[in-house]
Amino acid sequence: xxxxxxxxxxxxxxxxxxxxxxxxxxxxxxxxxxxxxxxxxxxxxxxxxxxxxxxxxxxxxxxxxxxxxxxxxxxxxxxxxxxxxxxxxxxxxxxxxxxxxxxxxxxxxxxxxxxxxxxxxxxxxxxxxxxxxxxxxxxxxxx
Amino acid sequence: xxxxxxxxxxxxxxxxxxxxxxxxxxxxxxxxxxxxxxxxxxxxxxxxxxxxxxxxxxxxxxxxxxxxxxxxxxxxxxxxxxxxxxxxxxxxxxxxxxxxxxxxxxxxxxxxxxxxx
Numbered sequence: 001x002x003x004x005x006x007x008x009x010x011x012x013x014x015x016x017x018x019x020x021x022x023x024x025x026x027x028x029x030x031x032x033x034x035x036x037x038x039x040x041x042x043x044x045x046x047x048x049x050x051x052x053x054x055x056x057x058x059x060x061x062x063x064x065x066x067x068x069x070x071x072x073x074x075x076x077x078x079x080x081x082x083x084x085x086x087x088x089x090x091x092x093x094x095x096x097x098x099x100x101x102x103x104x105x106x107x108x109x110x111x112x113x114x115x116x117x118x119x120x121x122x123x124x125x126x127x128x129x130x131x132x133x134x135x136x137x138x139x140x141x142x143x
Numbered sequence: 144x145x146x147x148x149x150x151x152x153x154x155x156x157x158x159x160x161x162x163x164x165x166x167x168x169x170x171x172x173x174x175x176x177x178x179x180x181x182x183x184x185x186x187x188x189x190x191x192x193x194x195x196x197x198x199x200x201x202x203x204x205x206x207x208x209x210x211x212x213x214x215x216x217x218x219x220x221x222x223x224x225x226x227x228x229x230x231x232x233x234x235x236x237x238x239x240x241x242x243x244x245x246x247x248x249x250x251x252x253x254x255x256x257x258x259x260x
Contacts, residue, residue, distance in 0.1 A: 019168045048168060049201060052202075100242070106209075106214070111206055119237070
């Protein structure tokens with residue numbers, strides 16, 4: 001029997017105020033996909049981090065811009081893409097410094113990307129300069 | 144859409160206690176940052192962050208802990224974290240906070256740790 005995919009999309013103005021709404025959307029998708037509560041929490045945090053990066057860095061808090069979150073799931077996995085048209089950023093280019101070193105330098109940047117990579121099973125980026133950036137994240141559904 | 148978040152600060156026995164409630168994300172973290180900054184500016188370098196009622200934290204909140212800990216320790220103080228619920232503790236542990244921060248079960252134990260030092 002063919003696997004049925006379900007797709008959901010949320011578009012919100014680029015404001016940190018909307019992170020709560022984004023988390024509710026993701027939690028709802030995770031519940032529909034029958035994920036375990038702990039996995040839903042991890043998915044929620046990863047998407048929050050991705051969207052906060054877009055709002056703060058790609059768009060520089062410009063509320064006239066939009067953040068789009070696209071979720072697709074089947075019986076095996078949940079795939080979420082965070083899409084923006086701002087300044088592209090490839091997380092794979094981020095230097096992987098130890099937490100101890102960041103603390104000693106009084107820096108706290110890059111924590112969000114670390115979390116996303118730890119929480120998700122697959123993370124990849126598509127950047128079309130000046131047009132569109134897409135962060136694709138996948139989490140397997142544990143039975 | 145609400146981002147329920149509340150913060151309370153008190154000063155007891157030479158220790159500042161900052162109690163977080165609800166959700167600390169990129170929207171609410173600046174309030175937490177201001178609160179720690181105010182304590183440091185007041186010369187209070189022994190700080191307990193009570194997380195018993197904290198339901199959620201993202202890197203924006205974790206970054207607040209990281210950006211102040213060195214300064215506070217250089218002044219002879221510390222930031223101790225207590226009362227983390229399992230879900231929130233998991234987030235701290237993913238980033239290895241347990242290797243850098245003193246994380247205690249509850250406020251009493253955190254105060255005792257300061258008294259012992």
